Amino acid sequence: MYKYLLLAALALCLFVGIARSEEAQDASAQLAGQLDALHTLAGQFSQSRLQAGPSGELSHSSGSFxxxxxxFFAWDIENPDSQLVITDGEYLWHYDRDLETVTRRPLRSEQTATPLQVLAGDRDALRERYxxxxxxxxxxxxxxxxxxxxxRQLTLVFAEGQLAGMEILDNLGQQLLIEFSELSSPPxxxxxxxxxxPEGVDLLYHER
Structure with a gap:
């Protein structure tokens, strides 16, 4: 009797595992479909960084993207400081206008994809890495x-087929909440x- 109960339990575990795998594949396909519809996108963003626990909001910034x-993506922080993060298909650039510094890293060698790279990525990377x-x-x-x-986690939020926001939990336990507005699909x-x-800035080029 115990043997049959054990076999039944193993079969149930296998069934649940298959069901969860199919559910994950279905969710991945749904997300890929939503992102495929966003071939181009532009708009405004507002982001808040929250500390884990009762400390509340640490910082707030806004800009355009x-x-x-x-x-390809460009993330242009306009307030309270002025920074630009942009990829040209080959490199990821970070231009700090206040500090007058430019950092460049090879895009293809990035081992730890940022949330923006996830958003701009393709189906294969989405399925293989997450x-x-x-x-x-x-x-x-x-x-x-x-x-x-x-x-640690990234949540993409859609409303009526449009990307409405992102919620990011980083490795320090801080949460970044991003809301998008004034969205359009320019050519x-x-x-x-x-x-x-720009001329006169300090350049920091990394090969990897």
């Missing part, structure tokens, strides 16, 4: 499969993400 999938689950209507939670990651091209460092 534009996106051309795959591989476990995707649907946590509510229009909400998709991504959990990195590897240990060397830039965040962007890779040339719109071409970046040339």
């Amino acid at each position: 534009r996106l051309l999938r795959p591989s 476990t995707v689950s649907a946590t509510g209507r229009g909400r998709f939670q991504l959990t990195p499969r590897g240990e060397d990651t830039a965040f 962007l091209t890779p040339e719109d993400f071409h970046f040339v460092p």
Whole structure:
């Protein structure tokens, strides 16, 4: 009798495992479909960084962004400081206008993808690097499969087919909440993400 109960329990575990795997694949396919519809995207953003526990909000910033999938995005922080993060398909650039510094890293060698790179990425990278689950209507939670990651969890929020926000839990236990507004789908091209460092800035080029 015990043997049959054990076999039944193993069969149930196998069934549950298959069901969860199929559910994850379905959520990943749904998210990929939502992102595929966002070939180009531009708009405004407002982001707040929250400390774990009762400390509350640590910082708040706002600005504009534009996106051309795959591989191209620009994140332009306008307030309270002035910074630009942009990818041109080959490099990831970080231009700190206040400090007058430019940092460049090879995009293809990035081992720890940022949330923006996830947003601008392709189906294969999404499926291979993350476990995707649907946590509510229009909400998709991504959990990195590897240990060397830039965040613990990323939640993409959609409303009426449009990207409405992102919720990011980083490796320090801090939460970043991002809301998008004034969205449009302009006819962007890779040339719109071409970046040339301004004269006089300090340059920091990393080969990996």
